[in-house]
Amino acid sequence: MKLKTWLASVLLLTVAMLTATLGAFVGVNIGTDVSDLPSASNIVDILQANQITHVRLYDANAHLLQALSNTSIEVIVGVTNEEVLRIGESPSAAATWINKNVVAYVPSTNITGIAVGSEVLSTIPNVAPVLVPAMNSLHKALVAANLNFRVKVSTPQSMDIIPKPFPPSTATFNSSWNSTIYQLLQFLKNTNSSYMLNAYPYYGYTKGDGIFPIEYALFRPLPSVKQIVDPNTLFHYNSMFDAMVDATYYSIEALNFNNIPIVVTETGWPSFGGANEPDATEENAELYINNMIQRVMNDSGPPSQPNIAINTYIYELFNEDKRNGPVSEKNWGIFYTNGSTVYPLSFGASDQITGNSSGVFCVAKDGADTDKLQSGLSWACGQGGANCAAIQPGQPCYLPNNVKSHASYAYNDYYQRKHSSGGTCDFDGTATITTKDPSKSI
Numbered sequence: 001m002k003l004k005t006w007l008a009s010v011l012l013l014t015v016a017m018l019t020a021t022l023g024a025f026v027g028v029n030i031g032t033d034v035s036d037l038p039s040a041s042n043i044v045d046i047l048q049a050n051q052i053t054h055v056r057l058y059d060a061n062a063h064l065l066q067a068l069s070n071t072s073i074e075v076i077v078g079v080t081n082e083e084v085l086r087i088g089e090s091p092s093a094a095a096t097w098i099n100k101n102v103v104a105y106v107p108s109t110n111i112t113g114i115a116v117g118s119e120v121l122s123t124i125p126n127v128a129p130v131l132v133p134a135m136n137s138l139h140k141a142l143v144a145a146n147l148n149f150r151v152k153v154s155t156p157q158s159m160d161i162i163p164k165p166f167p168p169s170t171a172t173f174n175s176s177w178n179s180t181i182y183q184l185l186q187f188l189k190n191t192n193s194s195y196m197l198n199a200y201p202y203y204g205y206t207k208g209d210g211i212f213p214i215e216y217a218l219f220r221p222l223p224s225v226k227q228i229v230d231p232n233t234l235f236h237y238n239s240m241f242d243a244m245v246d247a248t249y250y251s252i253e254a255l256n257f258n259n260i261p262i263v264v265t266e267t268g269w270p271s272f273g274g275a276n277e278p279d280a281t282e283e284n285a286e287l288y289i290n291n292m293i294q295r296v297m298n299d300s301g302p303p304s305q306p307n308i309a310i311n312t313y314i315y316e317l318f319n320e321d322k323r324n325g326p327v328s329e330k331n332w333g334i335f336y337t338n339g340s341t342v343y344p345l346s347f348g349a350s351d352q353i354t355g356n357s358s359g360v361f362c363v364a365k366d367g368a369d370t371d372k373l374q375s376g377l378s379w380a381c382g383q384g385g386a387n388c389a390a391i392q393p394g395q396p397c398y399l400p401n402n403v404k405s406h407a408s409y410a411y412n413d414y415y416q417r418k419h420s421s422g423g424t425c426d427f428d429g430t431a432t433i434t435t436k437d438p439s440k441s442i
Contacts, residue, residue, distance in 0.1 A: 024299045024309035026292075027054025027074070028334070029266060032061065033320040036337050036424075040067035042433045043317070046339045047073060049360045049435045056115060056265060056313050060101035069108040076113035076265075076313075077101055079134070081124050084117045087137060088130025094137030095144065103145050114138060115196060115265060116155040121177055131155060132183040139191055154188060156196040156265040159204070159244055162251050167230040168237070168304070171247035172254045185257045197248050198266035198315075201240040201288070206279055216240050218269075218284060219291030235303035241267065241292060245310055246302040261308050267292060268315035271342050273328035280328040286343035289314060289334060293346060339433055340419045362415035362425035363408040365432045373407045376427035380410035387413055407431075 030043065038046070040063035047055065048071065056076040057064060068075055079087060079097065087094045102111055116135050121128055135153050142148040161181070165171050173181050188195055205217035215222055219239045222228065228237040237243040241264075248262055269288035273280025292312065301308040319333035319342070334342055339360040364373055381388035390397040391406045411431045415423060425431045 024296050025054050025311050026296050027056060027311075027313040028052055029056045029058070029313050029316040030064065031058060031316045031318065031320045031323075033322040034318050034337060035321050037318070038337050038339075038433065040064045042339075044068055044071060044073075045433050045435050046317075046335060046360060047071075049339070050335075050345075054311075054313065055317075056113075058118065060097075065101070065105045065109050065111075068110070069105065072110055074110050074112045076115050077111055078118070079114060079116045079138070081117045081120060081127070084120060084124075084127050084134050085130055087116075088127070088134035091137040091140065094134065095141040098138060098141035098145060098147075102142070102147065102151060106147065106150070111151055114151060114153045116153060118156055119158040119160075119198060120155060121180065122158050122160040128177070128180050131180065132187055135184075135187055139187075148191070152193040153191065154193045154196045154263075155184065156198050158198045159200070159247075162247055165204075165244060165247035167232060168235075168243050168246040168250050168302075169230050169232040171250045173251045178255070182255055185252060185255060185260060188260050189257060194261045194263040195248065195252065196265040197245065197262050199241060199244040199248075199264050200267060201244065202269045202279070204240050204244065206277075212240060214279065214284075218287045219295055220287070230303075233303070237303065239291075239295065241295070242302040242310075246304050249302065249304050262310065264310055264312040266315040267312055268332045268334075270328035270331045271333075272331040274326055277326060277328045280331065282343050290344075290346050336419070338415070338419045338424050361434050361437060362411045362419075362431050363434050363436075364404045364411060364427075365430055368404070368407075368430035370403055372428050372430045373403045376430050377403060377407040377410050380407075380414040380427070384410075384414045385417065386410045 028047075040061070043064065044067045052073070054074045055068070056078070058078045059080050060077045065075070065077070083097070087097055102114070105111060116138065117124070117127070117131065120131050135155060139148060139153050142151050142153070159165060161174050161177055162171050163174055185195070187193070201217040205212060205214055212228070213222065213226055215226070216228055217240045219241065222238070228243070229235070230237065235246075237246070245262055245264065252258075252260055269285040270277070270280040271282040271285035296310055296312045299309045300306055301310060314334060316332050317335055318337055319331050321330045323329050334345060336342060380386040388410050389395060391409050392398060397409050407430070411425065411427055415425050417423070419425070425433050
């Protein structure tokens with residue numbers, strides 16, 4: 001028994017040391033229910049321009065997986081909820097899925113995880129009996145492909161399966177799911193995988209009937225009279241985010257499991273909402289996301305697990321305007337599809353501020369029709385309001401004197417001026433977004 005305890009302690013210490021060595025990260029989810037979704041290559045340009053190193057896909061989008069090759073960006077690919085049942089009932093279907101969506105892309109595309117379904121237990125509970133079998137079959141297919149040490153399998157779950165998350169120390173999973181969750185935790189333990197948690201203080205606050213102050217949801221300092229303290233452990237919680245993660249750690253512990261790290265696969269705050277959603281504002285979204293990034297990047301865990309950093313994925317890259325539901329459901333994005341930010345962002349420990357000029361440029365496409373380029377150039381320099389003085393004869397950017405170079409200059413000048421207010425990089429299909437500064441190649 002002492003040996004077992006010692007080994008468990010060594011494992012926990014190893015996880016903590018590895019996290020400290022590598023540093024925590026903040027990634028982003030990429031949803032595609034977007035009317036004007038950029039091309040896969042343009043999406044990758046936006047990611048790279050903003051130094052985003054980790055992404056989660058909700059499916060195994062072939063265009064994105066190909067575009068992400070040779071970028072070193074770490075990718076979690078998704079098994080959709082619609083696919084879980086078939087894979088859970090058929091090991092051969094699991095093997096086919098792995099061969100098609102993982103083996104075909106690694107190592108050039110840096111796939112490191114598979115998210116099996118999305119909040120399966122709370123959204124499609126009838127599929128729950130085959131959830132862990134699906135995960136097992138996918139893992140076995142990875143073993144067969146010798147990829148099981150590189151690619152880990154897990155399944156994102158919502159906070160809804162923890163009925164009473166506060167105080168964290170007494171939190172437990174909904175007992176009706178104990179059998180499935182026990183199997184899930186056993187699988188995660190056996191495969192050295194993380195528990196995937198979708199944690200939304202926005203919902204914790206808006207559905208909390210005023211129990212907690214909004215400052216607590218937004219990572220803002222609390223006055224001494226409003227301090228949030230667990231009465232059993234006397235741990236102080238400076239944010240609802242930390243309390244949600246800790247409630248999950250305690251729920252895992254209540255089923256006699258330890259040393260399973262938690263990764264937050266979704267968190268965010270909507271920047272706009274309907275008349276009955278007063279807290280969905282750009283100001284609150286900016287506060288939440290930037291404060292969350294700063295909190296995650298300090299490399300610490302919640303009070304009960306201070307040495308295990310909370311790697312986190314923002315929900316989400318773009319506003320998904322095609323989603324059903326309330327107005328807020330369409331407004332969780334941190335970027336517009338033209339590459340500009342919905343609000344200023346500070347990504348990473350370097351405190352890099354991403355405003356509307358984020359290292360993304362608009363240039364003429366190679367092979368674009370010359371007449372269309374000329375029309376685009378004329379429009380940009382005229383009605384579009386671009387300053388085209390520099391490409392006039394005798395001026396610094398006149399040479400090389402060809403329509404493609406001049407169009408690139410004009411397109412980019414227009415884009416830098418206008419993209420924050422909705423200007424796009426299209427010009428009748430003759431333009432594209434790039435991270436290479438065109439002024440250095442003209």
